[in-house]
Amino acid sequence: MLLWLTLALLWSPTCWAGALYGRGGGSYFSTTKDNENEITGIRVFIGIGGIIKSIQVRFGSSWSEKYGAPGGTLQEFVLQSGEYITGVDGSYKLFLRHLVIHTSYGRKATFGENSGRSFSAFPDGSEKVLTGVFGQHKLLGISSIGFDWDYPIVR
Template structure:
């Protein structure tokens, strides 16, 4: 099983399917659809210079919040110039999620929720996006698995309690932020913001003519 890893180490690439997925085919269809649409964008952008990117200007989509909830609300600040490039999670005693950080471009957001715990992180490759999430919770968040459009995944914590899954309802959306709630010991809830990728796709230059 691929785990979130201590900061500074390289995560070995993992291919779908990931750990013991108990969900209906609808989840995988949604995640696969997101992967295929984004892949199609990249191929189309390489084939046609200056081709418009589908979906630009569409409204941000937010999932419900998963978990028992309660406590202080938090949300990552919007970043309209950079994609999500990493996730960092700290876990404490009994596997409770203490805190979470999101990396946009080359900069980490502030740490949300409680201090302390053991920290692990997952760094995305250039052009890679998170397109689906699976997790579990009791009174506090216990487990997260992140799936990307390059077929990799990383897990944090241990599965325990009620499970949930989240992915964008529109295939071209990717993870662009998170929100949730915290109490003294850690995270009681988490939700996900989905939108178009922030970084424009590169195109192949027009061939020079002699």
């Protein structure tokens, strides 16, 4: 009985925000939470065959380290003042292939090519926004990705 209760709690909606999308494997990565600055941009590096090789997140005016495999062609999406990321769609096969970033201003940015298994990630509260990215990567690219959601910083 205890086993079933534990499994039910692990798969409850409150734990769903930590979901990983993709097959996984390899080295783990996670952006460091910035309690002073919001996410203000995303960089995605696309490799041969449309594989998403790596990702960077900008907090305030500073870019995080690059998470994933080396190389790839840079695509960048910078948010406007007061704009937040409110949802992410994507797809994966062996590696992450496609990301669509949705914002609070109704804008979207598309990275890579849509192929494979689709996913949709969004916060569990209507006021929450993207505050971090985590996942796993291998030699050729990102093998899984997940998203941290929280309330915007109150100034």
